[in-house]
Amino acid sequence: QSALTQPPSASGSPGQSVTISCTGTSSNVGDHNHVSWYQQHPGRAPKLMIYEVTKRPSGVPDRFSGSKSGNTASLTVSGLQAEDEADYYCSTLAGHDTWVFGGGSKLTVL
Amino acid sequence: QVQLVQSGAEVRKPGASVKVSCKGSGYTFADSYIHWVRQAPGQGLEWMGIIKPRRDEATYAQRFQGRITMTSDTSTRTVYMELNRLRSDDTAIYYCTRDGGGWDFDFWGQGTPVAVTT
Numbered sequence: 224q225s226a227l228t229q230p231p232s233a234s235g236s237p238g239q240s241v242t243i244s245c246t247g248t249s250s251n252v253g254d255h256n257h258v259s260w261y262q263q264h265p266g267r268a269p270k271l272m273i274y275e276v277t278k279r280p281s282g283v284p285d286r287f288s289g290s291k292s293g294n295t296a297s298l299t300v301s302g303l304q305a306e307d308e309a310d311y312y313c314s315t316l317a318g319h320d321t322w323v324f325g326g327g328s329k330l331t332v333l
Numbered sequence: 334q335v336q337l338v339q340s341g342a343e344v345r346k347p348g349a350s351v352k353v354s355c356k357g358s359g360y361t362f363a364d365s366y367i368h369w370v371r372q373a374p375g376q377g378l379e380w381m382g383i384i385k386p387r388r389d390e391a392t393y394a395q396r397f398q399g400r401i402t403m404t405s406d407t408s409t410r411t412v413y414m415e416l417n418r419l420r421s422d423d424t425a426i427y428y429c430t431r432d433g434g435g436w437d438f439d440f441w442g443q444g445t446p447v448a449v450t451t
Binding site for chain 1 (some may be wrong): 345
């Protein structure tokens with residue numbers, strides 16, 4: 224059982240927006256802004272998409288955005304494209320030198 | 334550019350040990366922390382631990398305590414993860430990944446498949 228809870232799946236049609244949630248506790252997600260999101264295509268290593276809740280690394284399209292409210296962080300993908308179909312994982316600092324991942328959400332582009 | 338290159342696939346019997354390496358380039362090796370993350374077949378990501386190369390200091394996830402050792406060699410820019418007393422449920426792809434400084438994982442190795450089988 225993951226310390227962070229994500230929905231197993233999400234879906235949307237091309238051009239639509241989809242939001243994936245990541246629920247933790249007041250001891251992790253709710254305690255600081257060290258929440259990050261990763262995209263993983265089948266057979267590939269994960270890729271950093273969002274860090275520190277809202278920041279995008281260089282090269283990540285601005286269709287990807289992050290936010291947080293209380294103990295829940297969210298990843299929103301706007302203007303869905305076929306290439307966005309992948310698994311998405313959230314992660315956060317969960318204590319001194321300890322990290323946790325969410326269980327992952329499979330995003331399907333219909 | 335930052336690169337993390339891992340050692341190749343491994344096959345072990347239950348009860349054995351495996352040691353996976355991860356060589357970094359394109360950044361100041363000693364000043365960047367490295368995490369190890371694994372992914373069992375069809376499953377999600379699992380954080381295993383972190384090593385701080387300059388101090389050769391490591392912290393492990395509780396479930397691996399006593400069975401895992403992470404080390405670093407700054408002269409060869411390589412970190413190692415050794416897992417002992419392997420079980421079939423240790424079958425997974427093992428990734429090394431660099432801490433980006435914001436407590437995130439900004440660059441990843443290509444992954445090392447480890448199969449534990451009789």
